[in-house]
Amino acid sequence: MISAFTGTQIRAAEQPLLDAGEGAVLMQRAAYGLANAVVRELRSEGRRLYGSSVTVLAGKGNNGGDGLFAAATLARRGMRTTAVLTAGSAHPDALAAFRAAGGRVHVLDEDNAEELAVLIAGDDVVIDAILGTGARGGLRGSAAELVAALEELRPGLVVACDTPSGVDADTGEVHWPVLTARLTVAFGGIKAGLMADPGEGCAGRVILVPIGIEENLPAPALRRFSAPDLAAVLPDPGRRAQKYTRGVLGVVAGSGRYTGAAAICVQAASAAGTGMVRYLGPEVVARQVLARTPEAIWEPAEPGRVQAWLLGPGLDGVERLQRARDVLASASSAGQPAVVDAGALELLPERCPPNWILTPHAGELAALLGRGEVRVTREDVESRTVHFARLAAEHTGAVVLLKGATTVVASPSGTVFSQSDGNPWMSTAGSGDVLGGIVGALAAAYAESGLDDHGPFAALGIAPDERWAAVAAVGASIHGMAGSAASRGGPLTASGIARAVPDVFRFLGEYRAG
Numbered sequence: 043m044i045s046a047f048t049g050t051q052i053r054a055a056e057q058p059l060l061d062a063g064e065g066a067v068l069m070q071r072a073a074y075g076l077a078n079a080v081v082r083e084l085r086s087e088g089r090r091l092y093g094s095s096v097t098v099l100a101g102k103g104n105n106g107g108d109g110l111f112a113a114a115t116l117a118r119r120g121m122r123t124t125a126v127l128t129a130g131s132a133h134p135d136a137l138a139a140f141r142a143a144g145g146r147v148h149v150l151d152e153d154n155a156e157e158l159a160v161l162i163a164g165d166d167v168v169i170d171a172i173l174g175t176g177a178r179g180g181l182r183g184s185a186a187e188l189v190a191a192l193e194e195l196r197p198g199l200v201v202a203c204d205t206p207s208g209v210d211a212d213t214g215e216v217h218w219p220v221l222t223a224r225l226t227v228a229f230g231g232i233k234a235g236l237m238a239d240p241g242e243g244c245a246g247r248v249i250l251v252p253i254g255i256e257e258n259l260p261a262p263a264l265r266r267f268s269a270p271d272l273a274a275v276l277p278d279p280g281r282r283a284q285k286y287t288r289g290v291l292g293v294v295a296g297s298g299r300y301t302g303a304a305a306i307c308v309q310a311a312s313a314a315g316t317g318m319v320r321y322l323g324p325e326v327v328a329r330q331v332l333a334r335t336p337e338a339i340w341e342p343a344e345p346g347r348v349q350a351w352l353l354g355p356g357l358d359g360v361e362r363l364q365r366a367r368d369v370l371a372s373a374s375s376a377g378q379p380a381v382v383d384a385g386a387l388e389l390l391p392e393r394c395p396p397n398w399i400l401t402p403h404a405g406e407l408a409a410l411l412g413r414g415e416v417r418v419t420r421e422d423v424e425s426r427t428v429h430f431a432r433l434a435a436e437h438t439g440a441v442v443l444l445k446g447a448t449t450v451v452a453s454p455s456g457t458v459f460s461q462s463d464g465n466p467w468m469s470t471a472g473s474g475d476v477l478g479g480i481v482g483a484l485a486a487a488y489a490e491s492g493l494d495d496h497g498p499f500a501a502l503g504i505a506p507d508e509r510w511a512a513v514a515a516v517g518a519s520i521h522g523m524a525g526s527a528a529s530r531g532g533p534l535t536a537s538g539i540a541r542a543v544p545d546v547f548r549f550l551g552e553y554r555a556g
């Protein structure tokens with residue numbers, strides 16, 4: 043698992059070493075890692091170090107110290123180096139080292155921000171070391187002006203020191219302006235704000251430089267499944283598997299108006315390895331569902347046994363909504379997991395069971411919170427994704443999967459997962475229905491087994507009260523990977539994402555085997 047931590051957690055992990063007088067050693071390790079990352083990045087672009095230029099934007103704290111020490115190393119290796127001190131003063135030892143290595147220093151003031159921005163934009167590399175985990179709020183005054191001007195000028199390779207200045211390291215909230223980084227070099231632990239939107243969008247690729255505090259780190263604030271973890275947890279039918287042990291998913295979706303949503307989510311659930319899909323809906327929709335997925339079973343009356351439910355995609359009309367309400371009530375009393383999307387989100391009881399997974403986008407989450415008297419807009423949710431996903435999980439008692447470029451999953455216990463495996467082509471109609479089908483299929487597969495203490499989630503150290511959130515995160519990741527496979531850099535359709543799902547399972551299966 044990829045782990046991420048709050049600034050407070052990282053600082054607490056640093057404290058014993060600071061108390062032991064090792065602060066300078068930590069900073070040297072960070073600076074060395076940062077300088078090496080810049081060198082590797084330049085070389086990977088086929089550029090020579092000697093004669094290339096770098097400017098470090100250095101704030102007055104330790105983040106600026108890291109940046110100045112790193113720039114001193116780069117100066118010694120032949121780069122033309124400049125420092126812009128954004129707060130007048132800087133870490134004394136780091137500044138001395140930088141000057142001793144031959145670096146040039148400018149001090150940002152009220153009048154020279156635009157002029158400096160033009161100079162810096164001509165450099166090959168810009169290191170953003172203005173603010174790190176000690177930041178309170180965003181950039182202000184001349185530093186804000188400089189960064190805003192520089193961002194407009196589209197500078198060369200921007201490397202953020204520990205975190206892009208202006209991104210809240212804990213939450214991913216962004217205080218504009220921010221210099222969008224191509225690479226962020228994080229020290230000791232990745233900051234949680236680099237794995238949640240909108241912060242993740244400013245961080246570029248994130249690499250971790252260990253600095254010797256790792257043993258002191260507590261349980262992470264946020265986790266992400268990577269390919270080996272997915273391979274380890276994916277349902278793997280045993281030799282004597284049969285369709286009922288693989289998981290049966292009941293689907294309440296679609297209406298005369300939105301037939302496609304039902305067809306797509308059933309197709310996706312089938313593609314994601316469910317043993318059987320039972321479709322509950324009107325005949326006119328069922329015809330389309332079966333035309334696309336003849337393997338599905340249409341249940342016009344009381345359905346046969348199911349292990350999990352998916353409700354909501356394309357749901358509309360009084361009669362259909364009442365059916366969904368009845369199914370939710372029986373799922374609740376039977377203890378069955380349910381994936382609740384779109385139209386069914388407004389049918390939720392005040393408290394949901396912890397094995398229900400709600401899959402709103404930002405607008406739907408704002409509406410959901412509004413029912414609990416939290417008045418927020420879609421934009422509010424988009425700017426504080428982790429905060430509002432957690433709040434909704436706390437209020438509803440269910441797992442909340444908030445869809446987006448980065449999808450955040452909050453469990454009612456407070457745990458947060460985040461996945462970012464897709465691409466912007468996936469923002470297309472029906473894409474969310476595919477996600478619903480995938481998560482529904484996984485919920486059915488894991489309902490019978492897999493989530494107990496002998497299952498693969500336990501083996502990854504995921505606590506019992508985090509496991510349904512983990513299932514949702516696995517679904518989000520498979521959805522993103524299928525989107526990437528379907529897109530290969532070009533447009534895609536939701537059906538194309540669904541068709542690519544078996545390839546993702548195959549890829550991960552080979553990963554497991556090899």
Ligand SMILES: NC(=O)C1=CN([C@@H]2O[C@H](COP(=O)(O)OP(=O)(O)OC[C@H]3O[C@@H](n4cnc5c(N)ncnc54)[C@H](OP(=O)(O)O)[C@@H]3O)[C@@H](O)[C@H]2O)[C@@H](O)CC1
Pocket residue numbers: 056060065068069072101102103104105106108129172173174175176177178179180181182203204205229253
């Ligand atoms: N601890 C360690 O040994 C290690 C730490 N490491 C590194 O240190 C970083 C944390 O360093 P840090 O704690 O010095 O804080 P940092 O992020 O540089 O900035 C805070 C400074 O800026 C100021 N300031 C605050 N907000 C502001 C704003 N909005 N706009 C303008 N100014 C603002 C604030 O001053 P104040 O306003 O409080 O007077 C303070 O002086 C961490 O991210 C990592 O890179 C690594 O080297 C490993 C070892």
Ligand SMILES: Nc1ncnc2c1ncn2[C@@H]1O[C@H](COP(=O)(O)OP(=O)(O)O)[C@@H](O)[C@H]1O
Pocket residue numbers: 403445446447448449464465466467468469470471472473474475476477521
């Ligand atoms: N920019 C993006 N990058 C990656 N994935 C995205 C992006 N925008 C949307 N998605 C994904 O596409 C899906 C869209 O779902 P949703 O908003 O419910 O659309 P619809 O209702 O049209 O199906 C979500 O799973 C979301 O995570």
Ligand SMILES: [K+]
Pocket residue numbers: 105170171172173174202203204205206207
């Ligand atoms: K920074």
